[in-house]
Amino acid sequence: MSSSRNDSPSATQILLDTRLNKGGAFTELEREELGLVGLMPDGVEPMGVQLDRARLQFEQQSSDIGKYQFLSALQDRQERLFYALLRSDFQRYMPIVYTPTVGEACQKFGHIMRRPKGMYLSIRRKGRLAETLRNWPEKDVRFIVVTDGERILGLGDQGVCGIGIPIGKLALYTACAGVPPQVALPVVLDLGTNNEAFLRDPLYPGLRIPRIVGDECYAFIDEFVAAVQEVFPRCCIQFEDFTNKNAIPLLERYRNKVCCFNDDIQGTASVAVAGLFGACRLSCTKMSDQRLLFMGAGSAAVGIADLFVKQLCGDGVPESAAVDRCWFVNSRGLVHAGMPKLPDYLTRFAHDVSGLKFPAGAHSGPDSPLTRLSDVVEAIRPTAIIGVSTVAHAFNESVIRSMARLNARPIIFPLSNPTSKSECTAEEAIRWSEGRAIVATGSPFPPLHFGGKLFVPGQGNNVYIYPAVGLAVYATEANRVTDEMFLRAAESLASQTTDQDLSVGLIYPPISSIYETSIEVAIAVTRLIFDRGLARVPPPHDIAEFVRGHVYDPSF
Ligand code: NAD
Numbered sequence: 001m002s003s004s005r006n007d008s009p010s011a012t013q014i015l016l017d018t019r020l021n022k023g024g025a026f027t028e029l030e031r032e033e034l035g036l037v038g039l040m041p042d043g044v045e046p047m048g049v050q051l052d053r054a055r056l057q058f059e060q061q062s063s064d065i066g067k068y069q070f071l072s073a074l075q076d077r078q079e080r081l082f083y084a085l086l087r088s089d090f091q092r093y094m095p096i097v098y099t100p101t102v103g104e105a106c107q108k109f110g111h112i113m114r115r116p117k118g119m120y121l122s123i124r125r126k127g128r129l130a131e132t133l134r135n136w137p138e139k140d141v142r143f144i145v146v147t148d149g150e151r152i153l154g155l156g157d158q159g160v161c162g163i164g165i166p167i168g169k170l171a172l173y174t175a176c177a178g179v180p181p182q183v184a185l186p187v188v189l190d191l192g193t194n195n196e197a198f199l200r201d202p203l204y205p206g207l208r209i210p211r212i213v214g215d216e217c218y219a220f221i222d223e224f225v226a227a228v229q230e231v232f233p234r235c236c237i238q239f240e241d242f243t244n245k246n247a248i249p250l251l252e253r254y255r256n257k258v259c260c261f262n263d264d265i266q267g268t269a270s271v272a273v274a275g276l277f278g279a280c281r282l283s284c285t286k287m288s289d290q291r292l293l294f295m296g297a298g299s300a301a302v303g304i305a306d307l308f309v310k311q312l313c314g315d316g317v318p319e320s321a322a323v324d325r326c327w328f329v330n331s332r333g334l335v336h337a338g339m340p341k342l343p344d345y346l347t348r349f350a351h352d353v354s355g356l357k358f359p360a361g362a363h364s365g366p367d368s369p370l371t372r373l374s375d376v377v378e379a380i381r382p383t384a385i386i387g388v389s390t391v392a393h394a395f396n397e398s399v400i401r402s403m404a405r406l407n408a409r410p411i412i413f414p415l416s417n418p419t420s421k422s423e424c425t426a427e428e429a430i431r432w433s434e435g436r437a438i439v440a441t442g443s444p445f446p447p448l449h450f451g452g453k454l455f456v457p458g459q460g461n462n463v464y465i466y467p468a469v470g471l472a473v474y475a476t477e478a479n480r481v482t483d484e485m486f487l488r489a490a491e492s493l494a495s496q497t498t499d500q501d502l503s504v505g506l507i508y509p510p511i512s513s514i515y516e517t518s519i520e521v522a523i524a525v526t527r528l529i530f531d532r533g534l535a536r537v538p539p540p541h542d543i544a545e546f547v548r549g550h551v552y553d554p555s556f
Contacts, residue, residue, distance in 0.1 A: 011035040018079040019182065023050050025556045047084055047556050054085050058093075064101045069112055071097055072105075075171065076115050079181055083554035086175040090511050091444075094172070098463060100418030100443045102168040103153045109161035110203040117167050118186030120160055122207055123220055130227035141232040142183035142474050145169045145263075146224070148191050150211065151243040154390030154421035159193030160206030165241050169263070169466070177467035177518040178551030179474050185232075189224060191217055217246070218253075225254055234536070236473050236481065238263055238466065244298035248345045259473065261481040265303030267462030267469070268415070270486035270493075271508075272304040272386060272440075273311055275413060275460045277494035278507025279384070279438045283409035288317050290325060290411070293382035295373060295423060296389030297330040300415065302345050304386060307490070310483060323348055327380050329389075333368025334376045340367055356380070374398040377406070384411035387423030391416070395424035397432050404433035415442040415460050426457035430505075440507055447504075456501075458508040465489050468521035475522070475550040476529045477536035484532070485525050492524035493517065523547045 011034055014020045024045030031037045054074060061067040071093065075082040086093045095101060105112065125132050149162025158164075166186030173179040192209035193199065199208055212220070228235050237260040239250055251262045261267070280287055292308060294301040305326040312322035326349050328335040335346060336353040353369060362375040370376045377385065377399055385403060387395055395414055403410035410433055414423035426445035429437040435450045440460030447456045469489055473481060496509045496517050509517045523544050530539045540546035 008034060011039055015039065018076055021078050022556050023078055023081065025050065047081065050078075050081055051085055051088060054081060058085075064096060065104050065108065065112070067096045068101050068105050069114075072117075073114065076117075080554040080556060082171075083174055083181070083552070086171070087515060087554065090175070090514050094175075094463070094511065095444050097171050097175075098168050099153060099461070100420070102164050103155050103418035103420075105168075106152050106158045106161045106164035107155060109158070109164050110198070110201060110205050113205065118163050118188065120163070120188055120190055120206070121224060122190035123192070123209075123212055123216075124207070126220055126223065129223050130230050133227050133231040136185055138182050138185070140183060141185045141235050143170065143173060143179065143236050143238065143470060144185045144187050144228060144232070145238045145240050146187040146189060147239075147241045148189045148217075148221075148246070149193065149206075149241070150191075150246070152241050153417045155418070157193050157195045157211065159195055159198050159204065160188045160190050161198070161204070162241060163188040169238070169240060172463055173467045173470045174552055175467075176463060176514050177471040177522060178515070178553075179467065179470050180552040183474065185235075187224075189220065191220065221250065225258060225260075229258060234477055236260060236470070236478075238470075240264065242299075244302075245343070247299040248302065248343075256480070259479055259481060261466075261469075261486075262299070262303075263462050263466045264299045266307070266481075266483065266486045267466040268300045268388070269303040269307035270465040270469075270490045271460055271462050272413065272415065273307050273487065274464065274490040274493040275440045275458065275507050276308070276384065276411070277490065278458070278497050278502065279409070279411045281497075282438050282502050282505070282507065283407075283411070285383070285409075288312055288315060288325075290384055291380065291382045292326050293376065293380050293385045294326070294328045295385060295387045295391065295394050296416070297328040297335055297346055297349075298388065300388035301328060301386070302349075304388070305349060307483060307486060311487060311490075314487070324351065327351065327376075327382065329373060329376055333365050333371035334379075336368060353379075374402055377402045381406050383407055384413065387414040387416055389416060389423065390421045391423060392421050393424065395429065397428070400424065400429055400432040400437065404436055408436065410437050412437045413440045413460050415440070417442040417461075419443040419445075426455070430455050438507060439505065444511070454504050456504040456506040456510075458506050459511055460508070464493050464508060464514065464517065465521070468493075468518040469525055471518065471522035471547065471550065472525035472529055475537075475547050476526055476534070478529045478534045479536055480534050482532070482534070485528055488524050488528045489521050492521045496520055519547065519551070 145166035147162045149158045152158040152162040170184040174181045190206045192211040194211045198204040239262040254260050309322040337350045356379045359378040363372040365371040412429040426439050427448050429439045430450045440458040445457045529535050
């Protein structure tokens with residue numbers, strides 16, 4: 001900061017601007033030049049000292065939500081310090097800014113909010129969205145994470161309070177992969193809410209109308225997407241936490257027209273496929289040996305299945321055979337060809353069940369011959385069960401014991417978030433399988449010991465993927481985000497898992513090294529973007545150097 005006092009912001013503006021404020025790190029010269037003398041204690045404090053104070057204050061908060069609020073306030077006050085803190089210990093801070101605490105933060109957003117931190121585009125502004133977007137102070141927005149708040153994690157309709165998810169997700173773009181924070185814009189589309197408690201709560205900050213659905217909702221989102229193209233032409237839109245009845249059609253509507261993706265569908269798919277690569281290494285099996293049973297048949301499940309099928313097809317497996325290796329259970333039971341009212345996106349996975357052997361005493365229901373998960377496991381004999389249902393404890397002892405009987409190394413992925421919705425805990429999967437399960441969970445679970453052995457559960461979370469893909473898209477100014485990019489990201493992520501990681505059951509590189517991991521994933525995806533001609537910038541001589549040259553450095 002070397003400009004003279006005449007053309008620089010006032011001292012007060014500097015101290016109130018989170019991007020300019022360096023706290024006690026202003027040098028003596030800067031203090032003189034900027035008029036800061038006397039506005040802070042005289043000692044010059046390098047970032048390390050400020051980090052120590054921030055850590056101390058963070059640990060003084062007695063609850064996770066208190067810690068969340070502390071970090072949120074730090075982000076408002078000193079952005080660089082906030083990112084340096086996150087990067088200094090991902091394992092400690094990520095569960096607070098992201099799942100599981102971010103779920104609680106959304107539920108309480110109306111009560112704990114201090115600064116809006118993003119844009120709130122309400123249906124009342126219909127017809128004025130481009131004009132409204134121009135109110136955002138940054139003029140070169142490259143990433144918008146947008147939600148309508150209808151399906152926040154596994155917590156249901158959170159209305160505008162769902163903005164906590166775009167805020168948290170975008171913070172991780174920067175913390176995990178070095179995407180500069182000024183190019184990020186969190187957005188919530190306020191289409192009303194059906195959350196009765198919020199509608200009664202005087203502190204709920206959004207529109208108090210029943211949620212708008214159908215054509216009016218779609219027309220509003222069309223206007224939003226067009227407005228983003230007009231106001232921020234280099235922007236990538238990440239759709240986030242829409243319900244599956246909207247998420248899948250919205251992705252289809254825009255994916256070939258604008259630069260966009262849906263992280264719940266494509267990011268989750270990528271991290272799950274990467275987990276399956278790791279599981280194959282641990283179990284000495286091939287991807288084409290796997291038979292997947294999904295508990296839950298929504299966006300995440302179908303996204304994973306679609307990408308798994310693409311991977312197998314790339315390996316030479318006929319598409320129909322690959323599709324046959326994916327089975328689903330929804331709230332009505334095993335999805336099958338005769339199930340009434342199946343959404344279009346599921347029909348290719350609705351198989352004929354006449355050749356299946358049902359276990360004696362199996363439970364059936366009006367829409368499905370098998371409604372109990374343990375019966376489905378016996379009938380399908382999957383190698384992997386993947387939980388994306390938001391049904392806590394769905395992977396009960398009987399389910400996991402069956403998986404352990406059927407497989408030498410059963411693959412158990414309870415991916416639902418937050419922790420309270422996880423289909424089982426990591427400890428349950430390990431204990432009930434006598435230490436043989438290969439486990440990845442959506443929310444973090446601590447390492448554990450079983451049978452004298454250490455197990456480190458991997459976090460099968462799309463945070464390994466979307467910030468890295470984001471960095472690649474940012475650096476290349478890609479005009480589309482494709483499934484092939486997510487497959488390349490999965491391969492790169494999986495290739496970074498070491499034999500040492502695998503020896504403790506960890507099928508992903510450790511979260512503690514997510515920054516280095518993400519940069520490597522971004523380099524791999526960047527290479528693909530140039531190869532496919534999707535970049536809007538000329539190809540560089542050295543791709544790794546080019547990607548690293550775009551990374552944000554939070555140090556003062
Ligand atoms: P979704 O609403 O699209 O799908 C949920 C599915 O669960 C639906 O098909 C529903 O029928 C099914 N379901 C509900 N109750 C059921 C029951 N009793 N038995 C069987 N199935 C039941 O949601 P989604 O986007 O697919 O997300 C689902 C979960 O996965 C959420 O908890 C979300 O947080 C989590 N998720 C995790 C990650 C990750 O990175 N780990 C990524 C995306 C989603």
